[in-house]
Structure formats: structure tokens, C-alpha cells
Amino acid sequence: MPVPENAYYGIHSLRAMENFPITGxxxxxxRDLIVGxxxxxxxxxxxxxxxxxxxxVSKDAIVAACREIRGGxxxxxxxxxxxxxxxxxxTNMNANEVIANRALEIMGFERGEYVRLHPNEHVNFGQSTNDVYPTALKLAALSAISRLLVSMANLRLAFDAKAQEFADVLKMGRTQLQDAVPMTLGQEFGTYALMLAEDEARLLEASGLIREINLGGTAIGTGIASHPRYAALVRERLSxxxxxxxITAPNLIEATQDCGAFVQLSGVLKRIAVKLSKVCNDLRLLSSGPRSGFNEINLPPRQAGSSIMPGxxxxxxxxVVNQIAFEVIGNDMTITMAAEAGQLQLNAFEPIxxxxxxxxLSHLTAGCETLERHCVRDITANRDLLRAQVERSIGIVTALNPHIGYQFATEVAVEAHSSGLNVYDIVLSRGLMTREHLDLVLCPAALTQPSSMLS
Incomplete structure (x- = not known):
């Protein structure tokens, strides 16, 4: 097959281009994979x-070519x-060919003069795709993880800033979409920040497993065709x-066939996706309306919402973050099946x-950045509406349980529901509590934390 004259890749890459026209x-x-x-x-x-x-001489040329590629x-x-x-x-041969041909130019030879420096005999010496490729995947993953951690931290800080801003905004909490008991909007947003912090910790744990590599194992982990000291030395240089x-895996045969670290990482990414999607579901509910929905918060308006409905x-x-989450969950299933399908000493499905x-990794990173920059940082609260909802809610009767008993509290709730009167007035009219006592029990601080009056 003729290789284009201006190409740095060679015949192996060209055949792969012909064989695998899959994704376009x-x-x-x-970039992370190529740099790795x-x-x-x-x-x-x-x-x-x-x-x-x-x-x-060959080493210097190869190193120079690799540094150019790492530079972009x-x-x-x-x-x-x-x-x-x-x-x-x-993928491995594509790298071998490009590096070899660029190294040949650096040495003063023509591309393709492999008698001077060969893709397999020099660039790939002491290596196999089976230890190079998974190691490159792990290097790429570590780079991508670091960026995801930054975007998650920024999103967490944005939620935390809103938690501080909304610390005094009383609202009704809900369970099963029904009124439950009061809380603050700050508590609600602080929960989102904590959920992200927990997942940052899980992602750091997963990245620890990704640091273990099988480089030096060559074909199946036995290290055939490599120097006895190569595995330790190449890991030192690569680090x-x-x-x-x-870290060089303690058993290279096991490490060459085991994709458990990728499954673990994917599981953590799925966890992040599921929780981010849940948070986005909440934001959509809380901002629904604006006139006939929850209308508790206002998301920043980013674009016209309809081609037919004005305004x-x-x-x-x-x-869009919900959709990213759906994709990540699907990707996790793909990774699970690919890891399970490995046979004997190698998993052939590491490309997928x-x-x-x-x-x-890249879509979650972009999703966190988008959610932080274009949504969370500019959310506002409808304070008056939230306070009014608490005042007319039947849910605050739960706070009265320790003071008037469950039976009387139930009767107050039923009367409030049927009559449309508020709980406060019904309790006073029945003489169940004094106004002073009731004001203490139903003050915002008492409604959103354990009651000091019961200690």
C-alpha cells in the first residue's frame, strides 16, 4: 500500500485506517493519550x-521526537x-511509526529509512502493545482525572457560596414531593456541596489504583524480550x-489481563454522574414555573426556550448535565462488559x-464547568414566596409533636387541611399552647435543627 509522501505514520497505521473506519x-x-x-x-x-x-544516538533522536510530540x-x-x-x-504502532520517522529526520535521514532507526526494533524495543497501551490509558486517565477534580471543586465552591448566601432563607423541605418539615435553602445547597466533596474523595481513591502500571510485562506479563532491570528502570524514568x-504492579501477569482499575474508575464516574443528575433534577423542580410551579429559585436565563411560545x-x-449523566451511565455498562469479556492473559477490548x-471524564469535566459558570453562581432565591409557604404549611405541625402530642398535632393538621387556616392560629384557638411558647417552637432556628427545648 502506498503511504502518503508527507505522512509520518507508516504502513501499519494505514492498514488500521482502512480496517477501522468506526467513529469518524x-x-x-x-491529547492525553498521545502525550502518554x-x-x-x-x-x-x-x-x-x-x-x-x-x-x-538512536536514544537521543527518539527522546527529541517524543518531547516534540508531548509539546503538541x-x-x-x-x-x-x-x-x-x-x-x-x-495505536501502539501508529506511535512507533510517527516517532521513528520524526527521529530519522532529527538524525538527518529520510522518513522510512528504517535500516537506520526502526519503529519496532528501536522505538518499541523491550515493549509490547499489551504493556504500553494500558499504561498509556492510565496516564491519560490521570491527566483527565486531575481536570475533573478541579471542575468538581469549583462547582462545590459555587454551591457552598450559595449555601452561605441562602443560610437565612427558610423554606419547606419535601419528601416524595410532599411538604415535610422546614429547612433553610442554605441547608439544601450545602448538601449539594457536600455530595460533591464526597465524590471528590472517591475519585482520588480511584486514581490511586490507576497509578499501578504493568509496563515491563511485555506480551503477557512475563517480561519476555526485555532486560531484567527494564521494568523498574522504565517506571522510574516514566514517573x-x-x-x-x-507503581509497578507486583504481579505483571495479573496486571496485564486485569481491567479492574478501569472498572473501579468508571464506577466512581457513574456515581458522580448519578448524583449530579439528581442535583440537576432538583434545580429544575425548584425553578419550575415561574407562575404555576415551585418557583422557589430562579436559574439564570441563558437562551430563548421555545420557537413558538414567546418569553x-x-x-x-x-x-445538558442530565444528558451527560445518562451517557456516563451507559459508558459504565460498556466498560463493564468489555472488562468482563477479557480472555486468559489479555483483554482485547481496552480500546472501547x-x-x-x-x-x-471529558464530558463530566465540561458539565461541571458549565453548571458552575452558567447556572449555579447566578441562582437567586424567591425569599418572600418561600417564607409564605412555610407559614401556611401544615408540615410545621411536626415541630409541635413533643409539646402537644401526636394525637392533637394530627387533629390540628387535619383541621388546617380542611379549613384552609394556618397551624399557628388553630393551635392558639384551641388553647394548646401559649403564644410565647408557640413563637419559640416555630422560630426559624428551632424549625431547622434539633430543639434545645427538649434537652
Whole structure:
């Protein structure tokens, strides 16, 4: 097959392009993966040169090419589809060919003069797709996780700021969409901040598993065709290059076939997605209306909501985050099935695991950023409406249970519901409590925390 004259990739990449026209995209759009591959090849060249397996001239050229790629060069030459057969071999060979051809140019030779420096014999020395590819996936995941953690933290801080702003806004809490008992809007938004904080901690835990790599295991984890000291040395070099505390798996045979770390990470991403979607459901409910819904809060108006209904504004930012969550949940199922489908000493389905993880991580990051910037930071409260809802709510009768008993409290609730009178007036008219005592029991502080009057 003829390779284009201006290409840095070679015949293996070209065949993969022909075989796998699946997504319409290429791995070159996955910056974290390309940078990770280049870092691995750089570390391998340095380790193999120190061990006497490749010469210093070849090492220097390979390292120089890898550093250019890590800096953003030649990503358009990574042309294979991210979804591919072969357990990632096409991706690994694409990297080997691009690095080899750029290294040849650096050495003063023509691209394709593989007798001088070869994609397999030099760039891929002591390596297999089966240890390079999963290691690159983990490096890509670590980079993406760091960005997601930043966007989650910013969103958490935005919710926390709203919790402080709304700390004095009394409202009715609800269970099963029915009036329950009073709370503050600040407590409600503070809960959203805490939910995110919990998931940040879970994501950090999952990233710890991702730091364990199988580089040096080569084909099935036995380390065949590599130097006895290679695994330890390449991990040391790679850790320094990417500034990560990487760990060589204690059993490389197990690590080469086990995708458990990816399943764990995906499960945490699903957890984040589920909880974010729940929060967005709440925001859409609380802002519903504005005249015939909850209308407790106002989301910032971002765009016209209808092509036919004038003046309609929709909760488009929470809606898009809901859809991201649906995708992440689906991606988790894909990753689960791909990990389960592994056979014997290798999982051939890591390309779809990467593709699914990459989209989950990047879309969750964008979703958190969008929710924070275009929604949460500009939410306002309808304070007067919220206070009025509390005053006419039957739910505040729960606070009276310890003082007038469940039976009398039930009778007050039934009368309030049937007559339309408020609980406060009914309690006074029945003589169940004095006004002073009732005011103490129904003050905002007493309604939103354990009662000091019962201690």
C-alpha cells in the first residue's frame, strides 16, 4: 500500500485506517493519550539506552521526537480510530511509526529509512502493545482525572457560596414531593456541596489504583524480550517524565489481563454522574414555573426556550448535565462488559474501555464547568414566596409533636387541611399552647435543627 509522501505514520497505521473506519475521529484528537504514549516511548528509550539495548544516538533522536510530540507536535499524524481490533496494537504502532520517522529526520535521514532507526526494533524495543497501551490509558486517565477534580471543586465552591448566601432563607423541605418539615435553602445547597466533596474523595481513591502500571510485562506479563532491570528502570524514568508517583504492579501477569482499575474508575464516574443528575433534577423542580410551579429559585436565563411560545425560558444547563449523566451511565455498562469479556492473559477490548472512559471524564469535566459558570453562581432565591409557604404549611405541625402530642398535632393538621387556616392560629384557638411558647417552637432556628427545648 502506498503511504502518503508527507505522512509520518507508516504502513501499519494505514492498514488500521482502512480496517477501522468506526467513529469518524482519530486518536490524534485524544491529547492525553498521545502525550502518554510519547512519555512511555521516551522513558523506554532512556531505560534501554542505559541498559545497553539501544545506542545513544538512536536514544537521543527518539527522546527529541517524543518531547516534540508531548509539546503538541504531530498529533495530526496519529490517524487510527480509537475503536479498533487488536487490543490497541494499531495505536501502539501508529506511535512507533510517527516517532521513528520524526527521529530519522532529527538524525538527518529520510522518513522510512528504517535500516537506520526502526519503529519496532528501536522505538518499541523491550515493549509490547499489551504493556504500553494500558499504561498509556492510565496516564491519560490521570491527566483527565486531575481536570475533573478541579471542575468538581469549583462547582462545590459555587454551591457552598450559595449555601452561605441562602443560610437565612427558610423554606419547606419535601419528601416524595410532599411538604415535610422546614429547612433553610442554605441547608439544601450545602448538601449539594457536600455530595460533591464526597465524590471528590472517591475519585482520588480511584486514581490511586490507576497509578499501578504493568509496563515491563511485555506480551503477557512475563517480561519476555526485555532486560531484567527494564521494568523498574522504565517506571522510574516514566514517573519523572510525567511527574506522577507510578507503581509497578507486583504481579505483571495479573496486571496485564486485569481491567479492574478501569472498572473501579468508571464506577466512581457513574456515581458522580448519578448524583449530579439528581442535583440537576432538583434545580429544575425548584425553578419550575415561574407562575404555576415551585418557583422557589430562579436559574439564570441563558437562551430563548421555545420557537413558538414567546418569553419561555427553559432550564437548559441542568438539562445538558442530565444528558451527560445518562451517557456516563451507559459508558459504565460498556466498560463493564468489555472488562468482563477479557480472555486468559489479555483483554482485547481496552480500546472501547479507553474511548468510553475518555468521553465520561471529558464530558463530566465540561458539565461541571458549565453548571458552575452558567447556572449555579447566578441562582437567586424567591425569599418572600418561600417564607409564605412555610407559614401556611401544615408540615410545621411536626415541630409541635413533643409539646402537644401526636394525637392533637394530627387533629390540628387535619383541621388546617380542611379549613384552609394556618397551624399557628388553630393551635392558639384551641388553647394548646401559649403564644410565647408557640413563637419559640416555630422560630426559624428551632424549625431547622434539633430543639434545645427538649434537652
Amino acid at each position: 475521529t482519530s486518536i490524534g484528537t485524544c 504514549l510519547a512519555a512511555i516511548k521516551e522513558a523506554a528509550a532512556e531505560a534501554n539506552c542505559e541498559l545497553g539495548c539501544i545506542d545513544a 507536535a504531530l498529533h495530526d499524524q496519529f490517524v487510527v480510530d480509537p475503536i479498533q481490533g487488536g487490543a490497541g496494537t494499531s 519523572a517524565i510525567v511527574d506522577q508517583d507510578l 419561555k425560558i427553559n432550564p437548559v444547563i441542568p438539562e 474501555i479507553f474511548y468510553s472512559l475518555e468521553r465520561s
